[in-house]
Amino acid sequence: MTEPLIKFSEVSLGYGHKEILSNLNFEIYQNDFIGIVGPNGAGKTTLLRAILGILKPQKGEITYKHLGYKLKFGYVPQIQTINEKFPLTVYEIVLMGRYSQIGIIGRPKRIDRDKVYSVLKYIDIESLANKTYTELSGGLRQRVLLARALVCDPDILVLDEPTNNLDLCSEKMIMDLIKKLHIEKNIIIVMVSHLLNVLINYVEKISFINGKEFKIYHIKDAITEEKLSEVYGIGVRIGNLEDKKIVTAR
Amino acid sequence: MFSAFHIPFMQKALIISLITGGFLSFLGVYIVLRRIVFVGIALSQITACGFAFGFLLSINPSICAVIFTLIGVILFSVRQTEKKIPDESVIGLAYALASSLGILFIAKSAQAETHILNLLSGSILTVTDSQIYVALIVFSLCGLFHYLFYKQFIFISFDSETAATTGLNIQLWNFIFYLILGIVISTSIKASGVILTFGYMVIPSIIALLIVRNMKKVFFISVIFGLIATLFGLYLSFVLDLPSGPTIVTILCILLGLSLLIKEVWTLIYSR
Numbered sequence: 324m325t326e327p328l329i330k331f332s333e334v335s336l337g338y339g340h341k342e343i344l345s346n347l348n349f350e351i352y353q354n355d356f357i358g359i360v361g362p363n364g365a366g367k368t369t370l371l372r373a374i375l376g377i378l379k380p381q382k383g384e385i386t387y388k389h390l391g392y393k394l395k396f397g398y399v400p401q402i403q404t405i406n407e408k409f410p411l412t413v414y415e416i417v418l419m420g421r422y423s424q425i426g427i428i429g430r431p432k433r434i435d436r437d438k439v440y441s442v443l444k445y446i447d448i449e450s451l452a453n454k455t456y457t458e459l460s461g462g463l464r465q466r467v468l469l470a471r472a473l474v475c476d477p478d479i480l481v482l483d484e485p486t487n488n489l490d491l492c493s494e495k496m497i498m499d500l501i502k503k504l505h506i507e508k509n510i511i512i513v514m515v516s517h518l519l520n521v522l523i524n525y526v527e528k529i530s531f532i533n534g535k536e537f538k539i540y541h542i543k544d545a546i547t548e549e550k551l552s553e554v555y556g557i558g559v560r561i562g563n564l565e566d567k568k569i570v571t572a573r
Numbered sequence: 574m575f576s577a578f579h580i581p582f583m584q585k586a587l588i589i590s591l592i593t594g595g596f597l598s599f600l601g602v603y604i605v606l607r608r609i610v611f612v613g614i615a616l617s618q619i620t621a622c623g624f625a626f627g628f629l630l631s632i633n634p635s636i637c638a639v640i641f642t643l644i645g646v647i648l649f650s651v652r653q654t655e656k657k658i659p660d661e662s663v664i665g666l667a668y669a670l671a672s673s674l675g676i677l678f679i680a681k682s683a684q685a686e687t688h689i690l691n692l693l694s695g696s697i698l699t700v701t702d703s704q705i706y707v708a709l710i711v712f713s714l715c716g717l718f719h720y721l722f723y724k725q726f727i728f729i730s731f732d733s734e735t736a737a738t739t740g741l742n743i744q745l746w747n748f749i750f751y752l753i754l755g756i757v758i759s760t761s762i763k764a765s766g767v768i769l770t771f772g773y774m775v776i777p778s779i780i781a782l783l784i785v786r787n788m789k790k791v792f793f794i795s796v797i798f799g800l801i802a803t804l805f806g807l808y809l810s811f812v813l814d815l816p817s818g819p820t821i822v823t824i825l826c827i828l829l830g831l832s833l834l835i836k837e838v839w840t841l842i843y844s845r
Contacts, residue, residue, distance in 0.1 A: 405732050406731050409727070409730065410786045410787055411788050415788065419727075419728050422741075428722070455787070458786075481738075
């Protein structure tokens with residue numbers, strides 16, 4: 324097996340003196356498409372913050388492989404954390420993803436503007452460039468945040484509940500887009516969600532945050548009635564609808 | 574109208590009001606959008622408390638005000654890792670404490686009472702040349718800072734979580750944001766007073782957000798309304814012999830009411 328891009332060794336995470344997750348041992352590899360499932364408040368966002376390097380571990384070590392440059396992350400936060408009162412245009416928001424390249428007092432150059440428009444075109448929202456974020460629907464807002472995460476050409480795309488509060492159509496549109504990015508652009512995907520039925524039909528690896536051992540499974544090993552019953556502590560049934568899997572409680 | 578501004582003390586009042594009004598109206602856009610309006614009023618009260626403390630101990634009130642403001646800035650900009658007290662409670666607590674201490678300091682100070690009354694309603698008409706120069710230098714530097722670091726201030730205000738992932742130190746930039754706010758408040762409060770300073774921080778930006786839906790235009794319109802209200806407010810206060818600060822705030826509120834009315838009518842016409 325190749326060397327992992329990110330490795331967690333005996334990591335404990337939390338805020339102040341409060342420990343939220345402990346004894347985390349896992350690796351993230353090139354080409355991974357990982358889904359992390361867990362109920363609200365289980366520590367999913369905390370784990371993502373540690374992967375992104377903005378939360379230092381209380382114990383243990385997180386190591387990042389150097390690819391000749393520092394690993395580049397694209398981050399899509401939970402949509403509720405955005406201050407949507409700011410009347411910013413789609414273009415202005417996506418440009419934020421280029422700020423670290425533009426420099427501390429630099430102004431956007433032609434290369435930055437071109438990059439923004441090429442990503443908007445790829446995500447198919449080029450026509451919305453001058454619209455304000457507040458004018459958009461939930462699904463389109465999520466696409467704007469995805470575009471912003473992509474504009475820095477990330478190696479890893481980290482998404483926090485990207486389908487939260489979306490209607491069925493927008494949910495499918497966003498998940499299809501994430502899968503397309505993984506396949507076409509070879510981007511590693513790490514996403515958390517509390518929606519098991521959404522994740523299992525897209526991701527290749529899955530992990531559960533439930534206060535027990537944190538382990539990343541291949542999807543075929545994890546999505547069994549026996550395993551899910553053990554994880555959730557209740558009887559679980561797995562059904563098939565056309566080519567999709569559906570998990571229900573017994 | 575312009576004959577009123579031929580008088581030297583009115584000219585000075587106009588200059589200081591335009592400088593403070595313009596810049597506070599600009600900063601107000603962030604204050605309203607970041608929903609930290611009460612940080613503004615609490616910082617104003619902390620600054621006033623600092624002045625009162627200076628009068629009590631007969632040491633330079635302006636220096637005391639700056640030190641007190643700095644303490645307030647640190648208090649509001651540092652994020653608690655474990656939130657034992659919610660942020661809005663900290664702001665309320667700081668406001669209550671600063672107001673109470675301010676009154677206690679005044680009660681025990683022989684000369685503070687008249688000065689403190691000026692701090693509330695302002696003393697724009699007695700502003701000195703040196704106050705104008707200080708305001709000009711301070712506000713130019715703060716303005717330059719906001720121009721140079723517009724990207725950082727917008728990013729941390731719009732989405733601090735993602736801003737942190739791009740390497741921005743959120744604590745540091747929040748501190749700088751509040752520091753500039755504190756400096757501006759402590760500079761303007763002596764001339765404009767608590768009421769007008771707070772009015773400039775809130776009302777022009779609300780008007781601008783009602784009228785336009787584009788970030789840069791919101792900043793521009795907010796400043797324009799701050800300046801228009803200053804001009805008319807000062808003129809009216811001179812003609813009708815009214816205190817200037819409250820007159821400007823009243824004009825701003827009338828402009829806000831008019832903007833609301835026009836927007837409602839506009840919506841009614843175009844929704845048909």
